[in-house]
Amino acid sequence: MxxxxxxxxxxxxxxxxxxxxxxxxxxxxxxxxxxxxxxxxxxxxxxxxxxxxxxxxxxxxxxxxxxxxxxxxxxxxxxxxxxxxxxxxxxxxxxxxxxxxxxxxxxxxxxxxxxxxxxxxxxxxxxxxxxxxxxxxxxxxxxxxxxxxxxxxxxxxxxxxxxxxxxxxxxxxxxxxxxxxxxxxxxxxxxxxxxxxxxxxxxxxxxxxxxxxxxxxxxxxxxxxxxxxxxxxxxxxxxxxxxxxxxxxxxxxxxxxxxxxxxMSKSLGNFFTIREILDRFPAEVVRLFLLSTHYRSPIDFSDRALAEARAAVDRVYSFLRGAVRAATGDWRAAGAELVAAVDGLAADFDAAMEDDLNTAAALAAIFERVRLFNRVLTEGGDAAGQAVAAAAAAQVRRLGAVLGLFQDDPEGWFHAGVELDEQQIEARIGERLAARAAKAWARADAIRDELAAAGIVLEDRAGTTTWRRG
RNA sequence: GGCGACGUCGCCAAGUGGUAAGGCAGGGGCCUGCAAAGCCCUUAUCCCCGGUUCGAAUCCGGGCGUCGCCUCCA
Structure with missing residues (x-):
């Protein structure tokens, strides 16, 4: 190093x-x-x-x-x-x-x-x-x-x-x-x-x-x-x-x-305590924000920067959530390029960290794979193709642990901080699924709008509906 | 005043001699009943001027700008 x-x-x-x-x-x-x-x-x-x-x-x-x-x-x-x-x-x-x-x-x-x-x-x-x-x-x-x-x-x-x-x-x-x-x-x-x-x-x-x-x-x-x-x-x-x-x-x-x-300093009085910030943003969002700039450079703190960090962390969890559903199996039986992409992630990550702890570059390596394997998941493909995405997700979690990131349960990540009762949300989703099955689109959309007003975003895919905080 | 750092796409940000990663936001498309998520396409020659070099965002000189340390401070 x-x-x-x-x-x-x-x-x-x-x-x-x-x-x-x-x-x-x-x-x-x-x-x-x-x-x-x-x-x-x-x-x-x-x-x-x-x-x-x-x-x-x-x-x-x-x-x-x-x-x-x-x-x-x-x-x-x-x-x-x-x-x-x-x-x-x-x-x-x-x-x-x-x-x-x-x-x-x-x-x-x-x-x-x-x-x-x-x-x-x-x-x-x-x-x-x-x-x-x-x-x-x-x-x-x-x-x-x-x-x-x-x-x-x-x-x-x-x-x-x-x-x-x-x-x-x-x-x-x-x-x-x-x-x-x-x-x-x-x-x-x-x-x-x-x-x-x-x-x-x-x-x-x-x-x-x-x-x-x-x-x-x-x-x-x-x-x-x-x-x-x-x-x-x-x-x-x-x-x-x-x-x-x-x-x-x-x-x-x-x-x-x-x-x-x-x-930011005590004497200038322009500081936010850790406590105040963690009240508004999950810990991993704050960590990703802090790690998205090389440690020796100044980093500018702002709501906007934190919001961007949140979007970035969401993106990774969105991938992890999708990969969880993927089939497991012999991922090394997948295409050589995909297998190399999984192995290459660890290599790129380590190479970045070896160079004066370049966490920004290490994160970029992770995001590159997230995009690649999101595509694999989107395109479907055979069992090995799905398994390799799951392997990539496991790798993202393993390397994420070095940064203290991406360690939460993906579903839990998207459900955290929601006011509404989860049972109630699920019940509404059930009603909406029934409405959609009956092609009662207005009814289905009304339920979605109602939940959206409460900060709940619905995502339909392959016959099921998941939800997350907005 | 002394010393030092920095100035890369609308925003954030990697990249220290070989032809510009990544994230966010925006536009177009695919998917969708419509959305959301995801995917695809799309946006830079790197503050300005001069120099070194076959070749510079990357090295040197000058300028402009921003910040920090010199006092308690992560």
Whole structure:
């Protein structure tokens, strides 16, 4: 597989540290509020990356952390008059519920910063002993200018950073660029005993400490949203490599979700929570929307885009539903071209995914087969011809699982979210079938119109009638 | 101001040197009692200018436009 490595700015052949295994660390969320669609994109991207490695037979250890101690959590706790732990726990639960609803599988390990205070302190001490960190006024800072490789990931030069930096009012720092590894606690704030007095970890240090504690001092992939590239990941590299670790080999960053061409973000207030969106669209529609653009490009969020994604998912389920009725049998007895088309699907899918996880191209491979085998189904043909369509459907489901798509029961997919009672719908369909048999077209059409008004669309085929939501 | 990304059919979107995938929407046709679904046909030379090359959407230079990072942010 080839993956774009932010560290080198190139697509590189992915070679795991340990053959047959992959270690991935993705920066998770700070749990002070509900997650929005931007968070969903990162989560779905890493979920698919992980599923794809597994699909290729690799053993994946996927770590995704929760930042559960932080200024924003503390502020929120003060605002609500509850403990910071209550805030953190509330939004960890919300995160699990939302991501689960989105079909994002839990990571192999989901550590919390507060469960790794010991490792964090040890790492800060190590840096202090190496002269890369210094205590000042209860805080501990990283000496950015002491770390030679600083700026390599983000392509920034220290002197340019200095000139462009907004000057922070903090006289205790030796250099404005230095960042906090450990923060002394004020009264009422979460605090742990440390060699520097009561305090709590800075933001960047937890990811260095947790990733290395769980995955080792050298591992395969580390990443997150593009906005974490600087300063968060740059600082992580400084902390970890500064402490002598090899750290992550490959850095991957997903692009933003935009609204009206602008980044969706908390500060701009232009976000939709995952919960709000899942209220209006099925999870697989949201996933297909997110996967229809390459993960590194920005993607524009809109009702229209979601509606298009829904139509696209419907198209696949429509095929799957049709294929379910097809005869099963020895599909390899079908025409060579059709057999090759089934086999070729997996090949095309994998080739697309091998190329920097090109999910858009992988989806295109699926849609091409959907069209081809819809034609096979339309044209009828012999038993083997029908069986090969069924085999293609099975393949679509198997590969769809890598994307977390097309896993629902096709009939159920089209019936989901309907208000009317299903028995009642079936009864009306029965009445209409009788009317049609008697060539009472006006009566039949009246029933169809009535159901249509309730959002039910009827589809007649070969003596039977099926229905779906509009 | 510094650094970077992007600009492909009406909309979304793949494609990084060899002659433009796929989805949505639209038009025509087949199927249907009529529909729906499905199928077939149909719509681009890739922001502009210049250069390199036998050949460029793909490489280089310039321009225009959009966005991002440089501060908490997936």
């Amino acid at each position: 080839r993956l774009y490595n932010s560290l080198t700015g190139k697509k590189e052949k992915f070679v795991p540290v340990k053959a047959g295994e992959v270690s991935i660390y993705a920066c998770g969320v700070t749990v002070y509020d509900h997650c929005h669609v931007g968070h969903a994109r990162g989560a779905v991207f890493f979920d698919v990356l992980r599923r794809y490695f597994e699909h290729r037979g690799l053993k994946v250890t996927y770590v995704r952390n929760f930042t559960d101690v932080d200024d924003k959590i503390i502020r929120r706790a003060h605002e609500e008059g509850v403990s910071w732990r209550e805030i953190a726990n509330r939004y960890i639960e919300a995160h699990e519920r939302d991501m689960g609803a989105l079909g994002v599988r839990p990571a192999t390990i989901e550590p919390k910063a507060t469960d790794h205070i010991g490792e964090i302190i040890a790492l800060v001490r190590d840096l202090e002993e190496r002269g890369l960190a210094y205590a000042a006024g209860g805080d501990v800072f990283f000496r950015v200018r002491r770390f030679p490789g600083y700026g390599r990931l983000s392509g920034k030069k220290i002197d340019e950073l200095e000139s462009g930096a907004r000057i922070e009012v903090n006289e205790v720092k030796e250099d404005p660029l230095d960042f906090a590894l450990w923060k002394g606690s004020k009264a009422g704030e979460p605090a742990w005993e440390s060699p520097w007095g009561l305090g709590r970890p800075g933001w960047h240090i937890e990811c260095s400490a947790m990733s290395m504690a769980i995955l080792g001092r050298e591992f395969d992939i580390h990443g997150g949203g593009r906005d974490l590239l600087f300063p968060h990941h740059e600082n992580e590299i400084a902390q970890s490599c500064g402490a002598g670790a090899g750290f992550a080999h490959c850095w991957v960053h997903n692009g933003f979700v935009n609204i009206n061409n602008e980044k």
